[in-house]
Amino acid sequence: MNPVIGLDISKGKSDGQVFFDKGQPFGQSFCFQHNQEGLSQLLDVISNVRIKTEKTPTVILESTGHYHQAVIQFLEEHGILFLVVNPLISHQAKKSSLRKVKTDAVDAYRLCELYYKEEFEDHKQRGVQLLNLRHLTRQFDTLTQMYVQVKLQFQAILDQVFPDYRGIFGDLYSRVSLQLLKQFTTPTDFQAAGESNIAYTIASLCPSRSVRWADEKASLIVVAAANNPFQKVSYTSHLISLTLYIDLLLQYQEHLSHLRSQIDALAEEVEAYQIIQSIPGIGGKIAATILSEIGEIHRFNHAKKLVAFAGIDPIVYASGKFTATSNRITKRGSKKLRHALYLAVLCGLRKTGSKRLREFYDKKRESGKPYRVALIACVNKLLHWIYALLVKQEDFVDLA
Template structure:
């Protein structure tokens, strides 16, 4: 999927580079399907604002307002006017764009189906509900965490899980010198690390997880930088998750 996106961007930059940003998400279904119908700025400029708005409305159905569709049409027309390649693109480029758009849409459908299957499997696990007892961890994050950790029995201590997530400090030493400021190793599972980071941000936002927010505020009051405080919270969260998965008991805010 990533490779297809890179190839798509490379071709688009040779045909309609100003198209980036028109729909916010270049790879949204509306963006890809509109481009499949009108792949060049020349074609866009041959349409009126009303025609473009109507075309976008058809692609969005009722998911977007008429105003949003009109704004996208205006942005698209402006982008088409700025586009340096207003003449007809090479036929090979247009064929490549069509093929890559179809491929990207197929990938998205497969990934959506896979996500549903993962969610369905996760819901059958007791641990899936247990770790969601921690404020800030929703269904997607819970599924990712469980998928990345696997069997908790693989880790005989919470510190092992911290290391697996790659948020343990890296210690540099040379002779008699030992560094006093260390970055995290970033070894292990990047997906797990990202999910934990998202859970922390969700938890401390609007004080959803009061225990985690209090811990974050404590670290900040000690003079810790934002990122350092967040990583400390991630470390704390991992210890909570480890305890929940090993004891099979839900999280308690008290």
Template sequence: MQPVVGVDVAKGSSVVQAFTRRNEPYGKLESISHGDSGFERLGELLAELQARMAIAPVVILEATGHYHRGLVAYLERSGWTHFIVNPLQSKRAKGTQLRKVKTDAADAWHLADMYYRGDVLPHRTWDETFTELQHVTRQHEFVTGMFVQAKLNARALLEQVFPAYEEIFYALFSVTSLSVLERCLEGDDGDLVETIQACAGKSRSRRWVDEKARRLREILLDWRAQPRSQSQTVALSGMVSLLLSFTEQLSDLEKQMNELAFDLPEVELVKSIPGIGDKLAAAIVAEVGDVGQFEGAKQLVAYAGLDPGIFSSGKFTATSSRITKRGSKRLRRSLYLAVQCGIRGSTNKRIREYYDKKRKEGKPYKVVVIACANKLLHHVYAILSKKQPYRN
């Protein structure tokens, strides 16, 4: 029987237990650090086990956020066979035991036992470009969320500190508007024309720039004469600097996203679907990865967590059920947004027709949008598997 090493991954370290065969541990339980010395010790243990059993051992570990990635990178570099177990599957398998035990040692033992029972299947693997794109799109989503919260806070402060400024620029949170506001709050408003022209560039005429500068001078005279909270002024200045920093970060992330997407033909294929632009296409492809890993569209739908849960017991069968939500929440969110873009203005005629049909049947809005997301994901699977663009 093949030797197995069960690894319970934690932050900064992992608990390792080797087995020569089922329920026969080899050596003592060890804790290794996620560094060169720890990985070197793991390599020594694996080599020792291979020499003793005359067969390469298999490493079983659980996906644990980002903590397992350093260990997985070492195993891939060293050429050791490893399997990454879905935490949901691991937790369900533990539920078959009568005793309730939760320790690192028990988890490492349990992971190895799952392999011996035949419950472990090969994990998803894909090209490094997909992984890099996934990192960038997820970071973009994270920074965008903070950017939105920062804008809400900045607007609330602006309404209390400098309410008249909102009438100057239509795009209040554009780089031009934020840069000018930053100069005004700092009291450095000597040459507003040059400041506005430098930020706006050639996109605006000289007449537009002069008009903005004139209106700014007028409201600044009244603003300086009025009493205001110094602490709120400082807070607003800090939020403006933060917004400019977020804008720059998002610009850099979008540039990286476009560079990575250029090397992936799948992004262009997904973009051929009406209602899906650069960012949504990149996010969908990053979360789906290599579509060849899915046996069919239904498996991809299950991976996205858009498949309905089934509940039946005896003579009872549930007539209505919610989606499982056990897959990638980022993929679900991207598809939800893509459907909203597609039905708005009938951009995607097929999805719009399907949406209208379900609404006429009396289905609630969110139920219909989720059904459309399911259908859209079938379209995504079809164009990626056939490598052909979307056709109306």
């Protein structure tokens, strides 16, 4: 016998079905909650199947984001073998049925049937350290996107209060720029404060810069305030929003800085982090993202599997005498990994980047490949290099 338990995972609960062997379902479907009592019920089902078949059943389930994490952790703690199936595979299997029935119990039943049809590789669990790194890098990206949105909203309000303030500081979102604007806010406030008071405030907010620099900035602000088209703010709501956005921007900067230091500290403990950074054009943030998304390199026994995992393998289409010559990438892998690799290629093609990558890119362009096709070819090549370096535990050697 080859027993299996299919689990259809949803938020807070799961539906299951037991098969003793191919074509031999056992009993009715069962349901359990994702708590200690419910997980104990799952363990009782596993024990019952083990007694009846004299074999420990394999558990098969779909990948469902974070909903299945509680079940997976429980199975790992009890040494139960499990398989996590790509939802694309299970969805295609469901479409093969002529009957349009969609329930959680039926989905669990079909997962069991899929287990006997396909040859699945054992689930290779990722290490806790790299999972922590992945969570932090993804959180960093999420906060960065939110930070960008707040910056855009802040600019929209500033354009209606003090538009000429933009050109005063090299970085509008620097701490001294935001703190100064929070303290005075409107052109009228700046004019009332006077140039000397503004210069003193700037110097106190940025003690690392010279007094002369603070005086120059204060002079520019006074001139900009005098020429500002909005000498009087008609809507007090703009002032409330501006202060709110300044507070949010400062908080986001603090959180992103803290996250960045945590990512760097965690990544420094992994040898592969330094190996990936040895490729010219790849900095700390991109290297940490690539490493965290790939995970342990031994999960892939060939570079082509890593390419497919990133979703940059080509769509192949051929029918009869027709064979497509213009193929797109599948984009069925890790979007975060693809984005990080794309940024790494853009950085690597700069003058200070990788000479080997630049040579490969120029060769593709000279052969008539369009710009984006050549870039994707570089992404593919870069990923092959990363795979080889991580397997061999060697640093990258660029052209002289």
